[in-house]
Amino acid sequence: MGQLNDVGEADGWRCWLCDEPVDREMSPNDPRGASVDTRITKARAKKRKQDKGNVPPERLAHKSCNTGKGANDPVVPWADHLIVVDPAPIIAATERLERKGGREAMARCPTREDADAVAAWLIDRLSRLSPKLDVHSEIATTGGQYLVSLHT
Structure with missing residues (x-):
């Protein structure tokens, strides 16, 4: 639990994927519970380690956001209230x-x-x-x- 608390404190207890608050008291088995995400896919992490010796940063995510992302590249959504054409990833x-x-x-x-x-x-x-x-x-x-x- 120490690693989760450290990552949570560093990210201000906000999910890096959806930008919503994460309740530190919620069960880690709950979909809105806290989990640690490496931010990038394993293939990209392996390449970065080989290229630069860098370890990908760990970030706080809701369990459902992290699970939904899986081993795929993460997608950070644009806010619904914004009016945009051709938004960049x-x-x-x-x-x-x-x-x-x-x-x-x-x-x-x-x-x-x-x-x-x-x-x-x-x-x-x-x-x-x-x-x-x-x-x-x-x-x-x-x-x-x-x-x-x-x-x-």
């Missing part, structure tokens, strides 16, 4: 920004207000998803829509 974009920095186009929005909401949500979500990644957002007008990008 959040995990893949975050991993590219962590690995090589630069710029990632994340979504297009129909209005400036929607783009502002998306940019604020992305910065907040990535601050918990990848705490060491320092990103800022940029909104550009493109053909009557607004492109939201993240930069390192």
Whole structure:
């Protein structure tokens, strides 16, 4: 239980996949109970260990979120209240920004207000998803829509 508590404290007792609170007192057998996830698939973890000697970070997840992900690449959903067109996969974009920095186009929005909401949500979500990644957002007008990008 010590490892779970350490990971839970580091993640602020929030599931890294769904971003909802995790009750530390709930049974680990309950679908909303706490579990430890390695954040990346075993194949990718093995490659990282071979390439750099890095061990993948452990993250807190609800048992149901972790089980639902299984051995597949995780999917972090976009918030339902956001109005976006062509949203980028959040995990893949975050991993590219962590690995090589630069710029990632994340979504297009129909209005400036929607783009502002998306940019604020992305910065907040990535601050918990990848705490060491320092990103800022940029909104550009493109053909009557607004492109939201993240930069390192």
